[in-house]
Every structure is written in C-alpha cells, then in structure tokens.
Amino acid sequence: MFKRIGSTLKASLAGSFLVANVLAICSGMLPVALLKLSVPQGAVRRWADRILNHLAETWIAVNGWWMALVQRTRWDVHGVEGLRRRGWYLVNANHQSWVDILVLQKVFNRRVPFLKFFLKRELFYVPIIGLAWWALDFPFVRRKGGKKGRGLDLATTRKACDRFKQIPTSVINFLEGTRFSRAKHAAQGSPYRHLLKPRAGGLATALGVMGERFDALLDVTILYPQGVPTFWDLLSGKVREVVVRVRELEIPKDLLGGDYEADPAFRARIQAWVQSLWVEKDHFMDELTRQFAAVAVHATEPGA
Secondary structure: OOOOOOHHHHHHHHHHHHHHHHHHHHHHHHHHHHHHHHOOOHHHHHHHHHHHHHHHHHHHHHHHHHHHHHOOOEEEEEOOOOOOOOOOEEEEEOOOOOHHHHHHHHHHEOOEOOEEEOEEHHHHHOOOHHHHHHHOOOOEEOOOOHHHHHHHHHHHHHHHHHHHHHOOOEEEEOOOOOOOOHHHHHHHOOOOOOOOOOOOHHHHHHHHHHOOOOOEEEEEEEEOOOOOOOHHHHHOOOOOEEEEEEEEEOOOHHHOOOOOOOOHHHHHHHHHHHHHHHHHHHHHHHHHHHHHHHHHHHHHOOOO
C-alpha cells in the first residue's frame, strides 16, 4: 500500500494512526482512571489496574500494526522465550533513540507485564498522555541538583515502586539516564565504547523497595545495524532492521532490600554490579556490531 508513497506522506499517515490510537485508548482509560482515583485501594483498584493495563497493551499492539504497515522491518529478536506475563521483572536497556521505547514495547508486549518507565515529573502535565501515564502508575520522579534534591527524587521513586507490589509489573530503567550520542559520550569521558556512564540510583531504589518481588533482571541490548533511527525515520518507514537481545539474569541476593542513600556498603555493591553489567554489555555490543557489519559487507559482494 505504502510502497509508492513518499516518505513525508507516509510519515503523516503513520503519525495520524499514532495520534488516533492515543486518543482512542486514552478515552477508554478516562472513566476507569476516575474510578481508580475515587477508590484508591482494594479489589476495585486492582480490577481497574488490570483493565488499564489491558488497554495499554492494546495500544502497543495497534502501534505494531501501523509500524508494520509503513515499513518492512526485519526484527532479529532472541531471548524472550519462556518469559512470564504474571511475573515481576526489572528491565535494563541501553538507550539510543526515542524509537527504543516502541521497540521495547513491541518486543515485550503480552510476554511480560506492561512496562513501566521512570518519567520526569513535568511529563505528568502533558495533555491526555500525562493522565494515562498517571493511571498506569508510571513513576513520576523529580530531577533536581544537590543532595536534598536527590533525596526527593529517590523518595518519589520509592513511593511509586511500592505500588507495584500489588500487581505483576515490569519496571524498566535506562541506566544511562539519557539517549546516547557521541557528543555526550565525549563530554562524559565515558570509559565504554558504545555506552554512557550508568546511573545506579533509580535501579537501586527499585531493588531496595521491590527486590524480593522481582523474578529476574532482563538485560536488553538494542542495536540498529543501519544506523540509529530518529522517531521521524520510524514514522516515514526508514527503519530496516532492529536487533534485540535479552538476557534473563538472577539478581544477587545481597542487592535486595538495601538502602542506597543510607548504606555506603550497599551503594558500593550496586555500583560494582552495574559497572560489571555495563562492561559485559559494551563488549557484547562490539561483537554484535562486528557481526552485522560483516553480514552487510558479504551482502554487497558480487554473487552474494
């Protein structure tokens, strides 16, 4: 259908599908969200949470439909077999583009509980979507400088994570805290080739509050062999290949239930664990990059 349509028109149509999907799902969420607001505890709230999560999963499925409609993307995904929809997962991924979020949602939709992201508090005020995020119990966190500000941030995160004990949940945290770019990488003096320096605070707080609940850490590596796409690239049908690798890892017992702010020894253990994960991920991204570069060279050779 879209083969002969220009990229701008294709992006406009895809964007229209996306907006219509948001409006339709958010309209369905509104009465359930108001019920949840008026009855904040007990069986009614748990019922409302299940309905809201079902609507959110439907939103993701519709997004997958229009993404497939505008482009023929090759999805190379490994490691999602055996995951449980009724489990509790802590999800960690590298972060390169806004496209990562739709990729993660598509890969994990209806395989694990609906993904909950840490969001800046200011995003609560985004029209329509902010209300949906609130209804779905996305954790809104403050990001202020200084020691006092850091405490407020972690306290808000702790309160949000505490609610996740009531219903199977996947909590995702981008350890880098922002999207990777070469400029940010150089400014940080990052010791990793493909990654920014990790920030362990949000992950540590999730482990401190919900550690005993989590069945595993899902360590996700995302690679775009043809180059990191922008959101416009996604809308206009220019994402040719997405590579996703998922590792299900046991969370060390000594990292469960600690206090990242008050316990220096616990903080040191978390940071050492995160750094070891980051070293492994950086090496793995090296291997994946070389592997897919070799495949691309082979494909261009005469007779291939």
